Amino acid sequence: MNWYPIFLREVLIFERRLLRLGYVVSALLMPLLYLLTFGLGLGRQINISGGSYLNFLLPGLIAMSSMINSYTWVANGLAMGRIYFRTFQVYIQAPVSPAAIVWGQVASGIVRGVFSSLILLVLGFLIGSGLKLNLLFLLSLILNCLLFAALGVVVGLRAKTHEDAINFSNFFIMPMAFFSGTFFPIKHMPWVLQVIVSCLPLTHTNYLLRSLIWDLKTLAALGVLLVYSAVSLVLGILQVRHYSE
Amino acid sequence: MIDIEHLSKHYQAIIALDDLTLQISTGEIFGLLGPNGAGKTTLINILTGLTRPTRGWAKIAGFDVVGQPMEVKKLLGVSPQEINLDKELTAYQNLLIYGKLHQVPGLKGRIQELLEMAELTERANHYVRDFSGGMQRRLLMVRAIMSRPRVLFLDEPTVGLDPQVRRYLWDLITQFKADGITVLLTTHYIEEAEILCDRVGILNRGRLIALDTPHALTARTGGYVVESLRNGRRHYSFVKDREEAHLRARQELQGVFIRRVNLEDVFLGLTGETLREKTAP
Numbered sequence: 001m002n003w004y005p006i007f008l009r010e011v012l013i014f015e016r017r018l019l020r021l022g023y024v025v026s027a028l029l030m031p032l033l034y035l036l037t038f039g040l041g042l043g044r045q046i047n048i049s050g051g052s053y054l055n056f057l058l059p060g061l062i063a064m065s066s067m068i069n070s071y072t073w074v075a076n077g078l079a080m081g082r083i084y085f086r087t088f089q090v091y092i093q094a095p096v097s098p099a100a101i102v103w104g105q106v107a108s109g110i111v112r113g114v115f116s117s118l119i120l121l122v123l124g125f126l127i128g129s130g131l132k133l134n135l136l137f138l139l140s141l142i143l144n145c146l147l148f149a150a151l152g153v154v155v156g157l158r159a160k161t162h163e164d165a166i167n168f169s170n171f172f173i174m175p176m177a178f179f180s181g182t183f184f185p186i187k188h189m190p191w192v193l194q195v196i197v198s199c200l201p202l203t204h205t206n207y208l209l210r211s212l213i214w215d216l217k218t219l220a221a222l223g224v225l226l227v228y229s230a231v232s233l234v235l236g237i238l239q240v241r242h243y244s245e
Numbered sequence: 246m247i248d249i250e251h252l253s254k255h256y257q258a259i260i261a262l263d264d265l266t267l268q269i270s271t272g273e274i275f276g277l278l279g280p281n282g283a284g285k286t287t288l289i290n291i292l293t294g295l296t297r298p299t300r301g302w303a304k305i306a307g308f309d310v311v312g313q314p315m316e317v318k319k320l321l322g323v324s325p326q327e328i329n330l331d332k333e334l335t336a337y338q339n340l341l342i343y344g345k346l347h348q349v350p351g352l353k354g355r356i357q358e359l360l361e362m363a364e365l366t367e368r369a370n371h372y373v374r375d376f377s378g379g380m381q382r383r384l385l386m387v388r389a390i391m392s393r394p395r396v397l398f399l400d401e402p403t404v405g406l407d408p409q410v411r412r413y414l415w416d417l418i419t420q421f422k423a424d425g426i427t428v429l430l431t432t433h434y435i436e437e438a439e440i441l442c443d444r445v446g447i448l449n450r451g452r453l454i455a456l457d458t459p460h461a462l463t464a465r466t467g468g469y470v471v472e473s474l475r476n477g478r479r480h481y482s483f484v485k486d487r488e489e490a491h492l493r494a495r496q497e498l499q500g501v502f503i504r505r506v507n508l509e510d511v512f513l514g515l516t517g518e519t520l521r522e523k524t525a526p
Contacts, residue, residue: 004345
């Protein structure tokens with residue numbers, strides 16, 4: 001599967017944009033603002049489940065940031081590349097399988113999501129959050145990036161305009177960031193909302209990033225993320241396979 | 246090399262391509278001429294796997310473009326109408342990624358060769374964003390032949406370029422033919438089609454309305470055209486030879502001039518409209 005050239009292209013563009021300071025700041029502005037206002041402002045006065053609010057908040061912000069960055073990078077890049085710059089058409093006209101095209105895009109989204117998470121992790125350690133990392137944390141983080149990058153492929157390929165990708169983000173991605181246990185535990189929500197929220201993938205990522213032990217509940221949460229990822233990947237591959245202008 | 250049978254593409258009520266049947270031989274430079282919306286790009290999109298036909302089929306080197314896309318794409322090079330280079334990457338990086346996508350052997354050497362061909366060796370590590378339109382077109386053109394394709398699709402390759410760059414690209418296209426590459430070229434430029442193409446197909450509203458060598462097409466329309474002004478509108482009369490043209494010119498009152506028939510006149514003779522009238526927004 002010749003996915004590497006697609007991944008390489010995205011990484012080279014990412015590298016180029018990283019050199020622009022404004023780009024990095026704008027990409028991380030929102031989670032950083034939340035970290036500073038909620039984490040440092042409220043965090044020292046509130047305790048959740050016996051721990052500091054900062055310790056509760058940081059994994060949530062990492063889940064949110066990795067989701068937004070993976071999704072946005074892929075969905076916007078694909079929509080713009082397909083509709084305006086027509087760089088996506090180069091992949092379709094090349095002897096590359098649909099799976100390779102999708103996986104190349106998703107892999108670049110993972111890099112982008114993990115990069116934004118690393119910055120938050122470093123900041124978290126600097127301000128003394130006491131966040132602990134283990135294999136489950138890293139696995140869940142990568143799976144979260146994969147899931148939302150794959151969703152980005154689906155949306156980026158369906159969008160008729162660049163605004164469509166942004167609208168999906170405004171109506172689905174952003175509300176999920178707020179209601180999936182990022183800022184407060186979902187057990188304090190009305191039960192109806194809890195049922196809805198428990199169907200959202202980010203809820204499970206939030207649970208996994210805060211859980212440091214392997215048990216049935218974490219396996220179930222991983223299973224949910226895997227199902228969402230597999231469905232998004234398959235949908236993306238089918239969209240590329242049946243691509244027609 | 247290219248076999249097209251009863252190919253149609255409909256977008257709901259719009260017929261972009263209407264029952265097109267055409268064969269293009271190996272090593273031929275085939276020109277598609279027609280106004281905007283005639284179906285030229287739709288045909289290229291179908292042949293290169295971007296668009297699925299509504300009806301009919303097309304084969305390249307015996308491979309069906311819908312049923313065997315991977316086999317077909319290994320044979321193709323495409324230079325699209327819009328410059329779809331990655332402007333945020335350098336010329337070298339653009340060629341590198343394209344070469345890796347097409348799994349080109351000896352890639353580094355091939356890239357150097359193509360940069361030399363495009364006269365861009367000195368600019369290899371410059372960002373494409375900073376290139377002039379002509380430089381970007383040259384890079385796009387050599388990128389299309391990166392994988393040594395057997396069939397090359399050039400969609401309006403010289404649009405918007407100054408005459409010097411246009412001539413340079415014509416030389417490149419002639420070189421491609423000498424290398425045995427089959428070229429399908431779309432253009433608005435009559436001169437380009439006449440100079441480069443072995444055969445020309447004229448498309449109008451998705452239908453192929455004429456198909457022959459440029460010489461045969463113009464000869465069929467007449468040797469000369471007498472242009473004149475009647476009631477504020479240009480009027481065209483096609484005649485066999487210069488003598489007849491002079492006789493006809495004497496009957497006209499205003500803005501008369503005589504010239505040889507070109508491919509635009511062929512289009513005019515067939516549709517009653519000029520290519521420029523049809524192409525203007």
